[in-house]
Every structure is written in C-alpha cells, then in structure tokens.
Amino acid sequence: MTSTLLDVSGVTLQYKTPRHLVTATYRVDFSVHQSDRFVILGPSGCGKSTLLKAVGGFMPPVEGSIRIRDREIDSPGPDRMMVFQEFEQLMPWKTVYQNVLFPMKVTRRFAPAEAAARTDAVIEKVGLAKFRDVYPHMLSGGMKMRVAIARAMALEPDILLMDEPFAALDALTRRTMQQELLALWEQLRFTVLFVTHSIEEAIIVGSRILVLSPHPGRVRAELDAGGLDHNSIGKPEFGALSKRINYLLFGDDQKQHTSEGGRA
Amino acid sequence: MTESSRQNPMRVEREIELIDAGVIGDVERPLTVVERVVNNDAVQRLTILVAIIIIWELYARWLDNALLFPTFTETVQTFSRDIANGVLIDRTLTSLRTLALGYAFGLALAALLTTFAVASGIGTRILSTLTAMFNPLPAIALLPLALIWFGLGTPSLVFVIIHSVLWAVALNTLIGFRSVPETLRMSGRNLGLKGARYVGLILIPAAFPSILAGLKIGWAFAWRTLVAAELVFGVSSRSGGIGWYIFEARNDLDTATVFSGLLTVILIGLVVESVIFRTLEARTVNLWGMQR
Numbered sequence: 001m002t003s004t005l006l007d008v009s010g011v012t013l014q015y016k017t018p019r020h021l022v023t024a025t026y027r028v029d030f031s032v033h034q035s036d037r038f039v040i041l042g043p044s045g046c047g048k049s050t051l052l053k054a055v056g057g058f059m060p061p062v063e064g065s066i067r068i069r070d071r072e073i074d075s076p077g078p079d080r081m082m083v084f085q086e087f088e089q090l091m092p093w094k095t096v097y098q099n100v101l102f103p104m105k106v107t108r109r110f111a112p113a114e115a116a117a118r119t120d121a122v123i124e125k126v127g128l129a130k131f132r133d134v135y136p137h138m139l140s141g142g143m144k145m146r147v148a149i150a151r152a153m154a155l156e157p158d159i160l161l162m163d164e165p166f167a168a169l170d171a172l173t174r175r176t177m178q179q180e181l182l183a184l185w186e187q188l189r190f191t192v193l194f195v196t197h198s199i200e201e202a203i204i205v206g207s208r209i210l211v212l213s214p215h216p217g218r219v220r221a222e223l224d225a226g227g228l229d230h231n232s233i234g235k236p237e238f239g240a241l242s243k244r245i246n247y248l249l250f251g252d253d254q255k256q257h258t259s260e261g262g263r264a
Numbered sequence: 265m266t267e268s269s270r271q272n273p274m275r276v277e278r279e280i281e282l283i284d285a286g287v288i289g290d291v292e293r294p295l296t297v298v299e300r301v302v303n304n305d306a307v308q309r310l311t312i313l314v315a316i317i318i319i320w321e322l323y324a325r326w327l328d329n330a331l332l333f334p335t336f337t338e339t340v341q342t343f344s345r346d347i348a349n350g351v352l353i354d355r356t357l358t359s360l361r362t363l364a365l366g367y368a369f370g371l372a373l374a375a376l377l378t379t380f381a382v383a384s385g386i387g388t389r390i391l392s393t394l395t396a397m398f399n400p401l402p403a404i405a406l407l408p409l410a411l412i413w414f415g416l417g418t419p420s421l422v423f424v425i426i427h428s429v430l431w432a433v434a435l436n437t438l439i440g441f442r443s444v445p446e447t448l449r450m451s452g453r454n455l456g457l458k459g460a461r462y463v464g465l466i467l468i469p470a471a472f473p474s475i476l477a478g479l480k481i482g483w484a485f486a487w488r489t490l491v492a493a494e495l496v497f498g499v500s501s502r503s504g505g506i507g508w509y510i511f512e513a514r515n516d517l518d519t520a521t522v523f524s525g526l527l528t529v530i531l532i533g534l535v536v537e538s539v540i541f542r543t544l545e546a547r548t549v550n551l552w553g554m555q556r
Contacts, residue, residue, distance in 0.1 A: 056450075056454065058450060058453070075456075076450075076453045076454045076455075076456065077454075077456050078454065078455050078456055080454075081454065082450065082451065082454050084447045084450070084451065088445040088447040088448050089447045089448060089450075089451040091448070091466075091469065091470070092470075092552040092553055092554050093469040093470075093472070093548070093552045093554075102455075103455050106455050106456075106457060106461070106465065107455055107456065135551065135552055135553055136553070137552065137553025137554075138553070
C-alpha cells in the first residue's frame, strides 16, 4: 500500500468533438507502484492516450479519481513529466543544452549551478555530449527522443509519462531506444507510465501491462511482464504472453463464433 | 519451387572486402573559397544590383533626356552633393524619427491587442473583426481625417503609421499563436507555465516566424505610408521629411534630385530589409530551423 505512487480508480473520461461527445475510457482502475514500468496497451480507440493526458492533468475525469502520492491531480505539473510521440515538444529555438535546462530553470527546483551540472550530467548519460550546443532540427529522430527523455529525467519527476514515444521511429532506432530506456531504468529505477499499441513493445518495455479494450476503453487485464526483454523474444514465455495478450484483445469475438477459439 | 525459380533465376550472393575510398579525400570536405563566394547570398544579390545599375545607366544615356530620366552617375552626383551639404541627411532623419515613433506605438498597441485576443474568446473575435475592417483600408486614406483631428504635423503622421503597422502585426501574431503545435503548448503547460510566462517563454518564440513576417510587412507599410503622407501635405514647421525633399525637387523640375530622393527611399528600404531583418532572421528562425 505504501509503495502505491499513482492510483487511478473508476476513471471515466469524455471529451467533446464539434459533433460528438466521445467516451474515451469507462471506469478504469489501476495503480502504479514506485519503480514500475507500467504499460497501458490497447488498440487505437481504447483511450490510452486520453488516459495518459488525464494523468498529466490536462483533462479532468468525469467520474472517478486520479491521485498521485495521495494528492488529487487537478492541473498539469512538473512532477509528472510527459514525453510525447511528436518531436515538436523540443523547443526549436533552444539548443540541446538549453532544452534540457529549461524545465529546471522555469520550475526553479534546483539552484542555477546545480541545474547546470545536472544538465551536463544527463546529456552525458544519454550520449549526446557532442551535440550539446546543437539545435533540435539538426538531430535525428532517435536523438531528439533522447533529448526529450533527458529533459524529463533531469527534473526527477515522480513519474514519467510516455505517449507512444517510439511510434514514429524506424524499427532499428526503436529497438535501440527501447534498450536505452531499459538501461536507464536499470541505472535510475524511475517510475514510468508508458502507452503503446504494440504488444511486443509492451512486453519488452513493461514490467506490468494493463490491457485495455476499445470503444470505450475498459480494463481487460493487468499482467506481469517483468524479466522479459529483447533477449527473450524467441523464448516460449515471451510467445506465451504475447499469445495471451492477443487473445485478450482480439480473441473474444472468435470464441463466440468458433467454440474452440483457436488462433494462428 | 521450379515455378518460382523460373521467374526469379538464382542470384549469386556476394561478400567482398571494402574497396578503398581514401582517394576521394575526406568524406566531409570544406567548400573552396570560389564555391563559397558563388553560393553566397550577398554576392548574388550584389550582382543583381550591379546589373540593374548598368541597365539604368545605359538606358538613360541612350534616351539622353535629363528631365525625364537622369543617368545613374548624375543621380549619384546629386545624391552625394545633398549628403555632403546635409540636406538629405536632415530630411531622412526627420522621416526616420517619425517612423520610429509610429512603428513603436503600433507594435505596442499590437502587443496589447493580441495579448487581449489570446486571453479570451471574445478578444479573438474583436481583433479579427477589427483587422478585417481596417487592414484593407489604405492608411493614406485616413490622412485627411488625421489632419482634421491632429492638424498639420508629426501627430497626424504618427497616427497613419500606427494604423498601417498595427493590423498587419496583430494579424500575423495572432495567426502565429494559433499555429503553435499542440505538443509544444502541452509541454509548456506540463511545466506549470501560465499567463505572461507561458506567452513569453512558449508562444512568442514558437510563433516567431509569423511575428517576424508581421514586423516586415508592418515596416514596409509604415515606410510607404510615411513617404506618401509627406508628399501629400508637404512640410510641417520647417523640417520636412524625405517625401518633402522629393516634392520640392519636382516643383523645380529637378529630376535628378527626385531620383536621388527615390534612391534614398529605396536604400533605406534595402538596408532595413537586408541588414536589420536578415540579421534578425539569421539569428533566430534560420538558426532554429523554423524557416529556410
């Protein structure tokens, strides 16, 4: 109980488009513990990004509550740093160094000298020391992602919120980024809430997987996935978990029609 | 298998030692001086200017009518004479002083209006309505009214300049603010930025390409309006501006001086555009990769 960092209970989220009132999630419960790599997995339309925005404080729930360290979330704040899918989160008018420093500067969480030292340290850690004074438009997608993670981590947030951060990357870079994220986690043991639509990514990155069903997003399962990474892709446990999630997400319909419910 | 191998005949796999690429030199080689000079923007622009001057000179000599079309050399002589005796400098300074005043007021008002507009929905509607009404209205058309309200003199000029700057800048800034990517907005709010800090630290730099475009359009409108207005009501007190200089020379049928006045107008335009604004661009939006 004491290790519960983020508590989401009975959360229903709705938003308005010009013509419709869309229910994104319906009565979703889950709790994230300290140092979890908590993955929200689901097909498009299951409201996973909306859920992340709600945790980020950008959207109040219609029903239910979202609490971080027993405090109700009511607005965005630097204790929950978001890493977005688009690379536009980096400010084009600031260098890598200034981008990483900026959150520490505006939140005044660290003394100027300490903030500068932390910036250098974290840039070094994500392997961008050579690109310290370069502007974002000169970086590759993977490098921008590393800057985005670096600037979020430097602030030492309670939780890192990542909205399909690797979705726009090519397969090779994505794999590298997943490995780097895991390596950083080994080092720092931060808590991360990670949204993805890829089953493979969920198993590799996550220690805990929340499976959501679509239209509206409801909890289908919460599974344990610790100890599985790139090295276990060929292993039977990995295949079994992947099959199980596949079944949870897509298997129900087939079970109703064909009594065996077998899947290829 | 035989079916597919007929369509795709067996191809030999190969694996070879890397060939030596050292002969082409470094993979990244600095451009030679000549290559850099030819590619240089300033050099290219200068070449165009020189070409125009040569055409001008040749045409005027061929026409041989100083009253209609003085040569370039003649214009430059008049120009340097009036620079030397201080008339032109005096006239130009008078114009620039008025311009700076009007431009500064216009910008301040535009900043005020856009801040109001981004702060509330009704503000946005007020600004877009006002802009739709006044932006197409030529500033010079307001001059008669300004003369009635403020009389002959600097206040009237400042009024029309403000009018020409305000709407262009406000409209561009508002468009710029609106097109700031949602991710960037969210990442700013994520840090808890609100109000003036949010506008100053996120919105203004993010919308800077549009704002800069607005500043440029505003400057051109203001300069045009000012010279035109000076031509219309000539001199106020004893110090006329550059427009008055041109007007006076026309009355004397001194075409070379008219040309030298026009040349001054163009030169100031070129300096502001290609020195001030270009430097600003190179240090901001180009450096940040927000504009090519």
